[in-house]
Amino acid sequence: MILDQIDYEKLLIPLNKFYDLHIGGPRRPVFFDIAATRPELLELDRNYHVIREELLGILPEKRAIPRYHELDAMQYPISARVAPDKDWKVYPLNLMGVKPPAYCARCPRTVALLDRIPGLFEAFFSILEGGKSIPAHEGPYRGYLRYHLGLVVPETDPPSIRLKDQVYTWQEGQSVLFDDSWDHEVTNRSDSDRVILIVDIRRPMPQPFDAVNRLAQAIMKPVYGRPILQKLAAMTPPAPPEAALQPQAIDGRRAGADNTTVPLSNDHVDARELA
DSSP: OGGGTSOHHHHTHHHHHHHHHHHOGGGOOSEEOHHHHOGGGHHHHHTHHHHHHHHHHHGGGGGGSOBHHHHOGGGHHHHTSSSTTSOEEEEEEEETTBOOHHHHTTOHHHHHHHTTSTTEEEEEEEEEOTTOOEEEEOOSOTTEEEEEEEEEOOSSSOOEEEETTEEEEOOBTOEEEEOTTSOEEEEOOOSSOEEEEEEEEEOOOOTTHHHHHHHHHHHHIIIIIHHHHHHHHTSOOOOOOSSOOOOOOBTTBOOSTTSOOOOOOSOOOOGGGGO
16 A cells, blocks of 8 residues: 555655744744634533543444554554554544544544534544553644543553653543644553544644645545555454444533434545545
């Protein structure tokens, strides 16, 4: 597959240098205020219990969830080399605008919430096995900012992430927004899984930087998103539950005749279209 044969991170270097003209290069911020940067993300915070409930419904099938480097070979150094007997798994929900149907079907309320967020790059559940740390690395692209929402965090020795020279420790129901292109690493001494929702959003920038970023995002959909969808099509997704779950509430309301539920979009991509 072409995605595994190209070093796409090197191709992004000229774009990063261009964005540095606006974002400040080595002076760019590490953390961002969510309400001031992309307030729509706070809707995920408000629906933490809805998202967590859907997550807990798929975790019993964790063995069927792919490891990060199985989807993106460029992630092998950070996903497989450290503690290779332990797993860093990702449950994809949106890949540059491509939505894996079998995976999204298990989390319809979460997908509906994600559909409300402008400038969405990608979104996935990140499942880090107890004792699995992630070595220091830098995100490849400065055109996005990364949001984390803690969903399952061990109470004893909760994992933490160092971003540049600052440390953040995850908490359930708490979120953070940061520049993933800074050097960062995860320290994990816990003995149980840490699960977060990761959402990448297009970095807010003025023209012409925003126009270039939008074009790059459009190119990433067929170059990055669709090849990963093809890989997922060759895997066996987590099996659906035997009995369909009742629709869950959003913002504390139960779905029903008197409540308006969030409609699902129709832009899921069938893997058969790519064959």
